[in-house]
Amino acid sequence: MQDAVELKSFLHSPKPMLLIIGKTGGHKTPLLSKAIAFSDPNHMVLRLKGRSNLAPSILTTLFSKHWAIQATQSSDEESHKTLDHALNCLYAQNQTCLLLVEQAHLLPISILTALCHLSHQQENKSICVRMILVGYPEVISKINALYLEKFSRPPVIYLTAPMNATKKWDRYWQTRQIKIISTLVLCMSGFLWWKTQENRVLLHAHQVIQNQTEQKQSQTSRV
Numbered sequence: 001m002q003d004a005v006e007l008k009s010f011l012h013s014p015k016p017m018l019l020i021i022g023k024t025g026g027h028k029t030p031l032l033s034k035a036i037a038f039s040d041p042n043h044m045v046l047r048l049k050g051r052s053n054l055a056p057s058i059l060t061t062l063f064s065k066h067w068a069i070q071a072t073q074s075s076d077e078e079s080h081k082t083l084d085h086a087l088n089c090l091y092a093q094n095q096t097c098l099l100l101v102e103q104a105h106l107l108p109i110s111i112l113t114a115l116c117h118l119s120h121q122q123e124n125k126s127i128c129v130r131m132i133l134v135g136y137p138e139v140i141s142k143i144n145a146l147y148l149e150k151f152s153r154p155p156v157i158y159l160t161a162p163m164n165a166t167k168k169w170d171r172y173w174q175t176r177q178i179k180i181i182s183t184l185v186l187c188m189s190g191f192l193w194w195k196t197q198e199n200r201v202l203l204h205a206h207q208v209i210q211n212q213t214e215q216k217q218s219q220t221s222r223v
Contacts, residue, residue: 016122022159050103104135
């Protein structure tokens with residue numbers, strides 16, 4: 001619940017970038033769905049899945065699928081110029097988009113640098129490309145190292161993961177173990193009670209036989 005509140009707050013904030021950190025994939029999907037639901041309905045939603053072999057040109061390619069933005073680049077500097085051009089086009093057309101980047105920890109430094117550049121270019125301005133990076137904790141140190149000191153670093157949401165399948169399985173077995181131990185204790189108690197009763201019967205029978213033997217011996221001696 002708190003994750004959703006923080007997410008909604010970001011989508012209405014002047015910050016261009018948000019980091020969502022966690023290793024539980026099952027909890028990320030509903031949160032990203034909420035990001036789309038909470039965002040401006042006029043936003044174009046773009047999605048990118050992190051891979052280590054991606055080049056910065058993937059961002060231009062992603063934008064060009066929806067807007068007339070085309071350029072080729074062979075260096076990070078040219079990539080940044082292309083992104084600046086893309087931002088100017090979006091500003092000029094009053095267009096906005098929400099860029100969801102999953103598995104951001106797998107992205108190479110060149111793309112993380114380009115994303116930080118996009119964020120820097122929108123600081124203290126209206127946001128036309130709002131970015132949400134989802135990944136493992138190591139992405140925080142990478143972004144912090146790339147982010148310019150004159151800007152405050154992106155906010156972070158740490159996922160509060162629900163009980164996963166492993167924990168549920170552990171709890172199931174804990175419950176099963178308690179039931180098994182209780183059953184064993186009950187069986188042992190029953191067995192001990194039965195043995196006690198059996199011993200009492202045997203002792204009683206032994207005493208009866210002994211008494212009968214003594215009576216016979218006594219009668220024989222009298223005769």
